[in-house]
Structure formats: structure tokens, C-alpha cells
Amino acid sequence: MFGRSRTSVVTARTPGELDAMEEAGRIVGRALVAAREAAVPGATTADLDSLVDQLIRDAGAVPSFKGYEGFPGSICSSVNEVVVHGIPGPTTVLQEGDLVSVDCGAVLDGWHGDSAWTFGVGELDPQVALLNQATREVLAEGILAMTPGSRLTDVSHALETATRRAEQRLGVTLGIVDGFGGHGIGREMHEWPFLANEGKPGKGPRLQEGSVLAVEPMLVLGGETDTRTLTDDWTVVTVDGSPSSHWEHTVAVTADGPRVLTVRPTD
Incomplete structure (x- = not known):
């Protein structure tokens, strides 16, 4: 999936x-905001998919x-115990208290943007809310490590x-x-390259000004757990049913600090 390089x-x-x-990334950001606004009890993940698809195409881009x-x-619409790659569909009806991750990408003039945002449908269970807060903060700290020479x-x-x-802390x-x-x-x-969400420092290729990575921590509540892929060959779930949170931004290394290319009007 990620190709090879020496x-x-x-x-x-x-x-x-x-x-x-960044132009492609801004389209992704607007799409995610629209998806969050539409993620109300009774809506389906197919509804979110149709909305995002239309918004991206109306902006002159293509859903990647x-x-x-x-x-x-x-x-990708991943609800509660679904970690990543959830397939949107009309039978997945959102309910109050659901934790929903929407991951989407757009390609504009040959350039890609990719971002994921996890949010609650209404009020979350306090522990689930802490999981989501933690994942958001982890993404922010990971982004800060993207400096020239790292x-x-x-x-x-x-x-x-x-x-x-x-x-x-939490x-x-x-x-x-x-x-x-x-x-x-x-x-x-x-x-x-592939970017792992854990590991020892000081290894792998160096980042330079202009290097771009999609940074995307994925955390589960309750500690380490196994995952499995469903028979659709896409949907990844926690084996024990633990809820999962996934946050992602496309980020560039610059001399002035990390530059988020998938900015959202709000988060």
C-alpha cells in the first residue's frame, strides 16, 4: 500500500x-465539518457518505x-468499537452517545488531502469522552514532532x-x-513511508522542509486489545468491543513549524 523507497x-x-x-485539504476539512453537523440520532452513515461525496464533488475535487x-x-465511518475502515450504509443508524469517526480524502488537481475526525452523537459516556480527548491531544503532540531533521x-x-x-493526566x-x-x-x-503510532526514536528516514505525512493516532479505551477484520474485508473492530478513537491530519514540515494542510473551519 505504501510503496517502497531506499x-x-x-x-x-x-x-x-x-x-x-492545502487546497485539497481544505475541502476535506469542510466535508468533515458537514459530516459532524449531520451526525444526529436517526441519521445513517450512508447519509453522511452521500453528503460528503456531494460536497467534495461540488468543490471540483474527487473523493479519493x-x-x-x-x-x-x-x-470511512467507524462507530464505537469500529477502529477504522467502516463501510457506510443505510442500516448503520446513529444513536445518542455513539462515538463516530469519519475519515475522508479528496484529490484536487492531482494532489491528495486526508483527514479523520472523531466526535460524539450527543453526549458521550465520560470515559469515552476522555478517550476522544486523549486521541485529539496525542495527534497535536505528534504533529509538533514534525520538524526539519527529525x-x-x-x-x-x-x-x-x-x-x-x-x-x-486524564x-x-x-x-x-x-x-x-x-x-x-x-x-x-x-x-x-509508513508511520507507526509507537516506537523508539531516532530511526527511519529524516524529515526535511516540505516533507508531508498523514499523522493518525488510533486509541482504544481500556488498554491494549486485539482487533479483527470483518468478513467485508474492510471493517476493523476491537475484539472485546472496546470503543476506539481516530484523529488524523495531513501535515507538512516547514522551517516555521508544522503546517496542517487539512485545516477545518472548526474542531
Whole structure:
């Protein structure tokens, strides 16, 4: 999925290319805001998918998830124990207290943006709300590690240590989902390298000004747990039914600090 490379640095994009990626990313951000506003009790994940698909196309872009390796939706809609890659459908009806992750991408003029946002339908259980708060904060800390000269696993380590700090600060037990993580992005939605959400620092290719990664922590409530993929070959769920949260931004390394390319009007 992520391709291969023997280079010692993550590919740099020009300032103009970063601007183009941000245009795609802004469309994704607006789509996620619209999805959150539409995620009310009684709505289906198919409703969210149709809304996002239309918004992206009306903006002159193409939903990058639709048809990707056969995926049937324009969003991944992952509810409660679904970690990632949930397929939107008319039978998944949202209820008060659900934790919903919407992940979507758009390609505009050949450049990709990719972002995920997890939110509650109405009021969340307090422990689930803490899980979601922690995941959001972990993403923010991981992004801060994207500086010129850092190595790839410096970001992984920042995500891991931020998770453990969040556990202590918020008084909640968290698990890092094994085997999933972020990735390079640009002309393709998934590019080299794969970015793990935990690991020792100081390894992997170096980041340089213009390097772009999709940073996406995925955490579960209650500690480490196994996951399994359903028979649709896409939907990944926690085996024990633990709720999961997933936050993602497409981020560029710059001399002035990390630049989020998938900005949202609000979060």
C-alpha cells in the first residue's frame, strides 16, 4: 500500500505543491465539518457518505476513498468499537452517545488531502469522552514532532509518549492499536513511508522542509486489545468491543513549524 523507497529522507514538496495540497485539504476539512453537523440520532452513515461525496464533488475535487482498492464509500465511518475502515450504509443508524469517526480524502488537481475526525452523537459516556480527548491531544503532540531533521520514528515516539502522558493526566487507560498508523501522502493517497503510532526514536528516514505525512493516532479505551477484520474485508473492530478513537491530519514540515494542510473551519 505504501510503496517502497531506499531514500534516507522523506520526499520534499515545493511551496507551491504544499499550497495545492492545502487546497485539497481544505475541502476535506469542510466535508468533515458537514459530516459532524449531520451526525444526529436517526441519521445513517450512508447519509453522511452521500453528503460528503456531494460536497467534495461540488468543490471540483474527487473523493479519493471511493473505489480505492475496491472500497465502496467516499468516507470511512467507524462507530464505537469500529477502529477504522467502516463501510457506510443505510442500516448503520446513529444513536445518542455513539462515538463516530469519519475519515475522508479528496484529490484536487492531482494532489491528495486526508483527514479523520472523531466526535460524539450527543453526549458521550465520560470515559469515552476522555478517550476522544486523549486521541485529539496525542495527534497535536505528534504533529509538533514534525520538524526539519527529525527522523520518522521521532514522530512515532512522540505519539506513544503523548498517549502515556494522557493516561496519567486524564486518569484513563488507553491502548494503541497495533499494526495501523500514518503514511506519506502527495500524488497518491498512501505513499512511503509508513508511520507507526509507537516506537523508539531516532530511526527511519529524516524529515526535511516540505516533507508531508498523514499523522493518525488510533486509541482504544481500556488498554491494549486485539482487533479483527470483518468478513467485508474492510471493517476493523476491537475484539472485546472496546470503543476506539481516530484523529488524523495531513501535515507538512516547514522551517516555521508544522503546517496542517487539512485545516477545518472548526474542531
